[in-house]
Amino acid sequence: MRRALHFGAGNIGRGFIGWLLADAGFQVTFADVVPGLVDEIAAKRSYRVIELGEGKRVVEVQGVDACLLGSERCVKLAATSDWITTAVGVRHLEGVAEVLVEGFRRRMRAGREGDVMVIACENAVRATSQLRRHVERLADGALREFLDARVRFLDAAVDRIAPNREGHAEDALDAVVESYYEWVVEGSPVPGAPHGISWVSDLDPYLERKLYLVNGAHAAIAYLAHLRGIATIGEALAQQDIEQHAAGFQEEAARGLAHRHPAFDVADLTSYAAKVRTRFANPHVVDHVTRVARDPLRKLAPRERLMGPLVAAAEAGCETTAIERAIASALCYLDENDEASLELQRRIATEGVEQVARAVCGLDGAPLRGVMAAYRELQAPIH
Ligand SMILES: NC(=O)c1ccc[n+]([C@@H]2O[C@H](COP(=O)([O-])OP(=O)(O)OC[C@H]3O[C@@H](n4cnc5c(N)ncnc54)[C@H](O)[C@@H]3O)[C@@H](O)[C@H]2O)c1
Ligand SMILES: O=P(O)(O)OC[C@@H](O)[C@@H](O)[C@H](O)[C@H](O)CO
Numbered sequence: 001m002r003r004a005l006h007f008g009a010g011n012i013g014r015g016f017i018g019w020l021l022a023d024a025g026f027q028v029t030f031a032d033v034v035p036g037l038v039d040e041i042a043a044k045r046s047y048r049v050i051e052l053g054e055g056k057r058v059v060e061v062q063g064v065d066a067c068l069l070g071s072e073r074c075v076k077l078a079a080t081s082d083w084i085t086t087a088v089g090v091r092h093l094e095g096v097a098e099v100l101v102e103g104f105r106r107r108m109r110a111g112r113e114g115d116v117m118v119i120a121c122e123n124a125v126r127a128t129s130q131l132r133r134h135v136e137r138l139a140d141g142a143l144r145e146f147l148d149a150r151v152r153f154l155d156a157a158v159d160r161i162a163p164n165r166e167g168h169a170e171d172a173l174d175a176v177v178e179s180y181y182e183w184v185v186e187g188s189p190v191p192g193a194p195h196g197i198s199w200v201s202d203l204d205p206y207l208e209r210k211l212y213l214v215n216g217a218h219a220a221i222a223y224l225a226h227l228r229g230i231a232t233i234g235e236a237l238a239q240q241d242i243e244q245h246a247a248g249f250q251e252e253a254a255r256g257l258a259h260r261h262p263a264f265d266v267a268d269l270t271s272y273a274a275k276v277r278t279r280f281a282n283p284h285v286v287d288h289v290t291r292v293a294r295d296p297l298r299k300l301a302p303r304e305r306l307m308g309p310l311v312a313a314a315e316a317g318c319e320t321t322a323i324e325r326a327i328a329s330a331l332c333y334l335d336e337n338d339e340a341s342l343e344l345q346r347r348i349a350t351e352g353v354e355q356v357a358r359a360v361c362g363l364d365g366a367p368l369r370g371v372m373a374a375y376r377e378l379q380a381p382i383h
Contacts, residue, residue, distance in 0.1 A: 078103020
């Protein structure tokens with residue numbers, strides 16, 4: 001039986017990638033850092049996916065297993081699995097790379113047949129390439145040759161809303177997801193791959209469309225909603241001006257995308273964007289603003305979901321007012337439970353917001369002035 005090792009047994013790991021791999025006939029093992037979660041999966045060997053669409057569909061995923069990150073079993077599986085996937089959060093890929101290096105070294109020494117597929121399913125720009133760079137940094141010459149010959153690092157874009165489980169799940173292992181999904185992978189089709197994958201020769205248009213029109217708009221809604229004390233994305237979208245803000249963000253981003261990628265035109269992107277807002281407003285999914293807004297320092301980085309659209313729209317000579325407002329609202333974000341937001345506000349308090357916008361986002365010139373004007377406007381009612 002073909003084996004898959006998936007790092008990260010969280011919402012997307014269980015509710016999307018692990019499920020599709022199991023459905024394609026892989027023997028799936030999850031690697032995670034939370035011992036209780038690992039024990040629970042290893043004991044039950046199955047879990048449920050609760051899919052929230054027009055109705056509620058419950059799917060039982062069977063025959064799965066779990067191990068702790070870095071355990072002997074985990075390294076052994078890294079050496080013997082046919083597919084290796086991740087959904088851990090991009091900042092944790094370095095830790096995954098340490099395990100992969102040891103596993104690939106063993107695989108090389110054992111002269112094991114067959115290629116290995118590696119796909120990092122993170123919301124980030126070319127996360128698999130980032131993982132590859134972490135692995136290569138730790139590899140010697142012989143292992144690098146092995147990586148080039150036998151390991152296929154495939155960049156991907158993944159799209160499926162997997163909200164926090166509260167209010168939806170009944171069992172500790174239940175994974176909750178919307179019914180929609182898209183998994184786009186760059187490369188030529190791999191025999192026996194999960195059916196849900198779309199294979200493309202150039203990922204950039206699809207990755208940017210997803211990151212800008214889904215995650216960018218999501219962030220725009222969440223940061224403005226948080227300033228208003230609104231708890232869920234559904235409640236936020238019920239406010240007409242927040243819905244308009246999201247649509248405005250998407251419109252500006254879509255113009256940038258259409259200008260950059262000849263594969264797209266504004267009309268198609270506009271209808272894609274409208275469908276995304278419908279997904280966000282799915283009345284069956286309760287998605288918390290704090291989940292969508294999590295880790296603002298990551299989201300404010302250059303090329304990410306807020307700065308990427310700003311640059312694309314500016315390149316196209318289009319208006320960027322809504323995107324600038326979204327960036328400004330992200331700079332205001334503070335959630336006591338979110339370490340990155342605390343760090344952001346500490347930096348703003350010591351360095352000043354303009355310096356932070358330059359250093360964190362890479363802002364300068366007219367866009368910086370636009371974001372600062374929006375920031376002052378958002379702060380005005382507070383002070
Ligand atoms: N939730 C969504 O709607 C969604 C959709 C698409 C993509 N993503 C992306 O998927 C990734 C995971 O998101 P999530 O919502 O599933 O988060 P999550 O917190 O539910 O799951 C992450 C899991 O990874 C585990 N983990 C952390 N570091 C690890 C490591 N080094 N090795 C193994 N496991 C580790 C955590 O214990 C947790 O179980 C993120 O990059 C996110 O951007 C999320
Ligand atoms: O997971 P993050 O923190 O990168 O982004 C939060 C949400 O925008 C994201 O999880 C979406 O729900 C998901 O990307 C939809 O496919």
